[in-house]
Amino acid sequence: VPTTQLRVCYATLQSGGDSSDDFVALTSNFSQSSFTQVAVPDWTPKRTAYGAPQKLHVVGAQPGDSVAWTQGSCADSPQGQSSTRTRVYGVTSVSQAFTLHPTAAVGTWKFCHRPSSQGLWTHVTGVSLSIIPKPSYAPNVGIAGSVTPLTFSGARNGDYIVLDGGDCSNASAVVTGAFSRARQTIANLTVSTSVPMVGLGNVSVCYATLESGGESADDYTRLDVKLLQVQPPTFTPNRTITGTAQHLRVVG
Numbered sequence: 476v477p478t479t480q481l482r483v484c485y486a487t488l489q490s491g492g493d494s495s496d497d498f499v500a501l502t503s504n505f506s507q508s509s510f511t512q513v514a515v516p517d518w519t520p521k522r523t524a525y526g527a528p529q530k531l532h533v534v535g536a537q538p539g540d541s542v543a544w545t546q547g548s549c550a551d552s553p554q555g556q557s558s559t560r561t562r563v564y565g566v567t568s569v570s571q572a573f574t575l576h577p578t579a580a581v582g583t584w585k586f587c588h589r590p591s592s593q594g595l596w597t598h599v600t601g602v603s604l605s606i607i608p609k610p611s612y613a614p615n616v617g618i619a620g621s622v623t624p625l626t627f628s629g630a631r632n633g634d635y636i637v638l639d640g641g642d643c644s645n646a647s648a649v650v651t652g653a654f655s656r657a658r659q660t661i662a663n664l665t666v667s668t669s670v671p672m673v674g675l676g677n678v679s680v681c682y683a684t685l686e687s688g689g690e691s692a693d694d695y696t697r698l699d700v701k702l703l704q705v706q707p708p709t710f711t712p713n714r715t716i717t718g719t720a721q722h723l724r725v726v727g
Contacts, residue, residue, distance in 0.1 A: 487602075522684045527695060541589040638656040
């Protein structure tokens with residue numbers, strides 16, 4: 476928005492303010508660029524999961540501006556970080572990423588913008604940040620070396636799951652192995668383990684929203700319940716003849 480000099484005109488209540496002779500021009504001008512008529516910044520993603528150290532990519536703000544997200548009043552942004560308020564992020568570039576603290580509470584967050592240090596904290600309406608609860612899944616026990624479908628509740632089709640033998644801190648780089656499976660897209664609210672997953676023990680389930688892209692480590696949060704990979708059972712005998720009432724002995 477180009478800078479425009481505007482004149483402030485004043486009239487008393489008693490004058491009515493309904494004709495030009497009621498007004499007098501004040502001696503000071505103000506600049507439109509100092510107020511909320513500047514271009515409105517935006518960011519992505521607008522949906523993430525609780526616990527993810529999500530990078531929020533802001534575009535359209537100007538160096539010297541400040542941004543924040545809150546569940547309360549934008550005017551309270553300078554009070555600092557809490558479970559319902561981010562810290563104030565200082566803008567140094569027209570395209571910049573700011574990291575959301577992983578203890579940011581579930582819910583809908585307002586986007587707050589202060590254009591320059593002389594500007595007012597303003598709630599940017601029409602947009603919001605959604606932090607959703609961590610989804611759950613079942614079953615949380617799988618058979619090593621077999622395909623086990625995992626069905627999710629609280630997720631959406633198109634969201635992402637990584638199965639990780641670690642702690643999800645580098646989920647976007649995980650490849651399929653004995654304790655892991657690379658990124659899958661949730662379809663019909665389901666993903667699955669894979670035959671190469673032959674390891675026995677716990678596997679972390681890492682979740683990212685569709686909106687985040689699931690392409691970097693900050694997109695993911697680790698779900699609270701790990702997947703336990705157990706040894707497949709064996710049985711004997713594994714060869715018999717038709718028509719016999721064969722007893723099968725199952726171990727494991």
